[in-house]
Amino acid sequence: MQQRPIPGTILFDGAQAMKGYALNRMCFSFNDAVNRAAFKADEEAYMQHYALSPGQADAIRRRDVLGLLAAGGNVYYLAKFAGILGLDVQDLGAAQTGLTKAEFKERLLRHQTQPAAAHP
Known part of the structure; x- marks a missing residue:
C-alpha cells in the first residue's frame, strides 16, 4: 500500500517512533501532576533524565511543537507538553x-x- 503525503504533516511510522521514544516517554510522564511540576521546576534536569536528543531538547526550549513532531514526537504525547504551555x-x-x-x-x-x- 503506497502512502500519499499529506501537506503539513509528518507520518508517524516505526522510524519516527524509534526516533521519538525518549521524547514521547517524557511527555507521557506529564500525565502525573508531580512530573509536570518537576519539569517546570528544572526543565534541563528533567530533559536529561529522559535522555532527549540535543534537537529534541532544543525544540522543547523553543516551545517548537512542529519541531518536536519532526523529532519523532507523537501528537497525542505532545498534547501533554502543549498542555503545560496552555495549548x-x-x-x-x-x-x-x-x-x-x-x-x-x-x-x-x-x-x-x-x-x-x-x-x-
Whole structure:
C-alpha cells in the first residue's frame, strides 16, 4: 500500500517512533501532576533524565511543537507538553496547517457542515 503525503504533516511510522521514544516517554510522564511540576521546576534536569536528543531538547526550549513532531514526537504525547504551555490540540492543528487558531476552528466548522463525499 503506497502512502500519499499529506501537506503539513509528518507520518508517524516505526522510524519516527524509534526516533521519538525518549521524547514521547517524557511527555507521557506529564500525565502525573508531580512530573509536570518537576519539569517546570528544572526543565534541563528533567530533559536529561529522559535522555532527549540535543534537537529534541532544543525544540522543547523553543516551545517548537512542529519541531518536536519532526523529532519523532507523537501528537497525542505532545498534547501533554502543549498542555503545560496552555495549548490545546486545536492550537497544534493550527500550527500544522499554518493557520491561526480561529481560522483552524472555522475550517473545522466548515468541514463539519459539508456533506460527506460519496464513495464508489
